[in-house]
Amino acid sequence: MMENMPLLQLPVLLSPYTDELLSSWISRHATFYAVPPLVMLRHCLPEVRSVRAADLHVSEDQAVRLASMFAIEPAVLRRMTFIDVPKSSHRLLAARPTQYCTRCSPDGPEPAPILRSQLSGWRITCPLCGDLLRAENGREVPSPFGQYRLAARRGEKLLDDEAERGNRTWTSPVEIARLLLMRRVIWPLPREHELWRYRVLGAIIPDLDEVVAAGQVNLPTPAKPILPLQLRPALLAGVAIVERAGPEMLRMLREHMMGDNKVRFSDAAENMIAQAGELRASGQMQLI
Template identity: 50%
Template sequence: MTGPLPVTLPPLRGEVLSSWISRHADFYGVTPLTMLRHGLPDATSLEAIDFSLTNAQANRIAGMFGVSPQLVRSLSFAGAPKAAHRFIAKSPMQRCGRCTQTDVSPPPILRSELQGWRITCSHCGEPYQDKTTSDGERTLEPYRAAARRGETLLNNHAERRVETWLPPLEIARLLLMRRIPWPPPRDGDLWRYRLLGAIVPDFDAILARETSFPHSPKHPILPLCIRPALLAGVAIIDRAGPPMLKMLHGHMMGENRKRFVMATDHLVSPAIEWGPPQQFQLI
């Protein structure tokens, strides 16, 4: 390390580490990677530092900026569960019309703008905005309260490592697995039916109007306009408990069913203690 910087900029509330480093790079007239290498000479990627920051790296970056290692770590996603990384985008997906700062150049990137489980601003609570267009928001309005509960569950799991009977991030990924409805659709329409549709039936209606759906357990970040469906599904299953997993088994076939059973069977076996899922739990 070549020593602490003579002038440093304070991180903005909720700013992600790579954004903070990039703003310093702009201030000093160098590339972001060059700025990072001022403290970490062997660094090869600015983006990687957000997800794979080690304690040793945090200490060196802290020395460069004259802050505590704890502050540096709080700006990264390194402490989040690995499952959360699939829900974090590489570039901002959403903005808050109230909190977005337009008087800072380059504009900062906030961690919540990258998080694929958020539908509201983490600072003011206003609904997030993005560039997607769909009538899904109107269709999913009855699920809004459940979606907010799901957002809280996922955020607590990803940001605070709060555990429930089944990790909310895992529930969200499972709900994007394909299911087989009855009667079975044409082969060309099988992609339209996800396990989520068995919990939130209006999701089937939304996909019936789509021409593609490139989302899956491996790529679980949904467009903001239909994301409330997934969050609501998480909240509904979390409240209903393990018996609902047994019910969902019946909506799957083949390899998908095997994968689902392997992921949930340890919870289904003791589900008898919970009793069957009740209708009031599903709304």
């Protein structure tokens, strides 16, 4: 019955910060009104099971109801979420803040506001000021991949264009990133306990293998391709290099694999190449 009750605007409203995440804004209101964040959200959307769901899975009707309670336009509220981010790019959304901008991340009483960019696992720079982001733990660790800076910035833009604007070139940058994090083989074969270290990305960014070994870093799986901030430029640069080289580079990279892994890589790569061909043919037809 609560869905049919008229929604009342909150008597006191807190202004959202630029780029603030909707769940963060809700949590700050909850603190002000001394209630749990989920209680605050369910005051408007009783059917929602978690505050994080408000960032990812709000329908148009739910967005209108929330916007009414918080006295903002539904379009503005949607921009505080990841609702319009393609599902494929959701793999690059962190569950909690992994980075922040020393210039743009607001200070204040708990709970500290959380910006959308703090969960964007494809970013190495702040979308507001362009400064390099810093890891959430506050430690300033320089990336060992500084020589790939320009390519990394281009890879960041490719992934950002796909996530935030739905734009891509001949294929999905997210899918390229996933392929680059699949395991590869090297010769002579390493010892079994070292196999985890070698990824397809290392065939493009040779420094990666040594950096991973030295830091004993557990690289993520292709299912959730979010690298630690200091290693992220390597993946972004790899995405940019493959995107610029074109489909044939995917065929070249599969030669670094074997067995079932090679079959999975080949199937995914050929599907991407076929879609690129269809896209190119469609574009040519439009020119006729």
